[in-house]
Amino acid sequence: MPIAEELRPARNALRTMGVSRWRRVRATAPAIAQTAIAAALAWLIAVEVVGHTKPFFAPIAAIVALGIVVGQRARRATELAVGVALGVAVADAYVIALGTGTVQIAAVVAIAMTAAVALGGTRLVVGQAASSAVLVATIEVPTEFTFSRPIDALVGGVVAIGVHYLLPIDPVRLARRSARPLLDRFASALDEVAGALEASDHDLAVEALVTMRDLEQGVAAFREAAVSGVETARYSPLRRRERVVVKRYAIAAPEVDLAVRNGRVLARGAIRAADLDAHVPPDVPQGIRDLAVAVRALRAALDDPRLVVDARDAALQAAARATLALERTGNLSVSVVIGQVRSTATDILRALGTTHDAAAEAIRQAAAGATAAGDFR
Numbered sequence: 001m002p003i004a005e006e007l008r009p010a011r012n013a014l015r016t017m018g019v020s021r022w023r024r025v026r027a028t029a030p031a032i033a034q035t036a037i038a039a040a041l042a043w044l045i046a047v048e049v050v051g052h053t054k055p056f057f058a059p060i061a062a063i064v065a066l067g068i069v070v071g072q073r074a075r076r077a078t079e080l081a082v083g084v085a086l087g088v089a090v091a092d093a094y095v096i097a098l099g100t101g102t103v104q105i106a107a108v109v110a111i112a113m114t115a116a117v118a119l120g121g122t123r124l125v126v127g128q129a130a131s132s133a134v135l136v137a138t139i140e141v142p143t144e145f146t147f148s149r150p151i152d153a154l155v156g157g158v159v160a161i162g163v164h165y166l167l168p169i170d171p172v173r174l175a176r177r178s179a180r181p182l183l184d185r186f187a188s189a190l191d192e193v194a195g196a197l198e199a200s201d202h203d204l205a206v207e208a209l210v211t212m213r214d215l216e217q218g219v220a221a222f223r224e225a226a227v228s229g230v231e232t233a234r235y236s237p238l239r240r241r242e243r244v245v246v247k248r249y250a251i252a253a254p255e256v257d258l259a260v261r262n263g264r265v266l267a268r269g270a271i272r273a274a275d276l277d278a279h280v281p282p283d284v285p286q287g288i289r290d291l292a293v294a295v296r297a298l299r300a301a302l303d304d305p306r307l308v309v310d311a312r313d314a315a316l317q318a319a320a321r322a323t324l325a326l327e328r329t330g331n332l333s334v335s336v337v338i339g340q341v342r343s344t345a346t347d348i349l350r351a352l353g354t355t356h357d358a359a360a361e362a363i364r365q366a367a368a369g370a371t372a373a374g375d376f377r
Contacts, residue, residue, distance in 0.1 A: 031169060038062040038163040042156040050148075050155060057088060057132075057149050061156025064128075066164060081157020083125035085150040087112045087132030092149060108133045168236040171229030175249040176303065178225040179256075182218040183299040185211065186260055190292040193263070193270050194285035197337070202274040209267035212260060219257045226253040248302050248353065255351035259295070262344040269337035278334050287321035287341045290314050294348045301352060308352050315352075316366040319345040323367035342367075 042062035046055030061084045090112040098104055112133035116126040132153070189211040196205035229246040233239045266288065273280055297311035322341035325334075342363060349359035 034163055034167055034169060035063055035066050037167065038066050038156075038160050041163065042152075042159040045159060046152050046155050050151060052148050052152060055148075055152040055155070057084065058152040058156040058159075060084075061153040062160045062163075063156075065157045065160035078157060078161065079125045080128050081154055081160070083116060083128030084132045084153035084157070086116055086119070086125070087129035088153055089147070089150040090115055090129070091133035092146075105134060165232065165236045166238070168232050168239050170242075171232040171239055172242050172245050172249075172303075175222070175225045175229045175246060178218065178222040179249060179252070179302060180299055182215060182222050182256070183295050185218070186215060186256075186263060187292040187295040187299075189215070189263060189267070190288055190295065193266050194288040194292070196267075196270045197273060197280045197285040197288070198282075200274045200277060200280070202271060205267055205270035205274050209264060209271065212264040212267050215260050215263075219253075219260055222249075223253040223257060226250040245303065248305070251353055252298065252302060252351040255347045256298075259344050259347035259351065262340050262347060266337060266340045266344065269334075269340060273334055273337065280334055280337075281325040283321040283325035284334060284337060284341070287318040287325065287338075290318035290321060291341065291344050291348070294318060294345070298348060298351055311352055312349060312354075312362075315345040315348040316362060318342075319363045320366040320369060 039059035039062050042058040043055060046052050046058035052058075061081055064084070065080045091108050094108045094111060095104065098107075109130045112129040113126050116129040189208050192204055192208035192211065195201070196208060226246070226249045230243075230250045233243040233246045272278075291314070294311045294314035297307060297314055301307040301311050319342045322338045322345075326338045346359050346363055349362060350356060354362065
């Protein structure tokens, strides 16, 4: 084989890696620009408006606080700014009185954290108070006590929140970027569960369970992005027109969480069925494949409500197949799988905006229709 042919896979891999990194740069470019603007504005306001000559903590607080705001709620940015200010104030007073050193660093961290806890601070506030105290005691050692540096920290936090709402990152894009890979992986894992049941394959069922468990961080990121998106769309003048779309993501996020949890139970049921070599009616794995179709349709329906019917039909068909299969098996492990198919179908309907009662009634009607028909054509 020519050397060029042997090197082609390596070149393709490098090219793919380069494209992936470029996409990451493009995806984070708005956040980078937002953070740079916030740091510069915090410095400018602290110098020109407040009148401080070297407001070191203003841009620092803006950078750290805005990093929190981008992926989470503004309340946490406020808490972080308060933590910075508190840590700086405690450290300034202590270091001026007793100097710096190993013992002093331990003491200043303990005092800053204790003060934060005593004032009712969250874990974020307490941790940031400690970090800021260390920074003061080791790098920016003060010569006299003033409130200038705590004020700088508060300025930075306020600027970060202001930039977040006046120059916001697209909340729909943020929610979509967390939802799409999550739903794709969830649908693929459901297909794996269906394949494991069809082949009575223990190893494939275990792989599906591992995939389901790995979705936990993605679910948490989706829920946080959805909540943050709703808040941004509510308060940002430039993003209010996106409130309707972001709300769909916010409604779907907790239901997707429940669906993924049910997916883990499905995978464990598939493992048990494979271990027991249980007879699994064909409608069971096909119903799980219908769930995968519904999850993929949900992914599209979050952006285009005209596609809700596709996801709804697939979820109802999954529930109907599961009900029909229930009449054809007495195996306990398979019955558990069937119950989870119906529960997951309900979660998907609710993710589409259906109320709990309406979703339950739709599932009952689909089940009754399947029982009356007796089969799928």
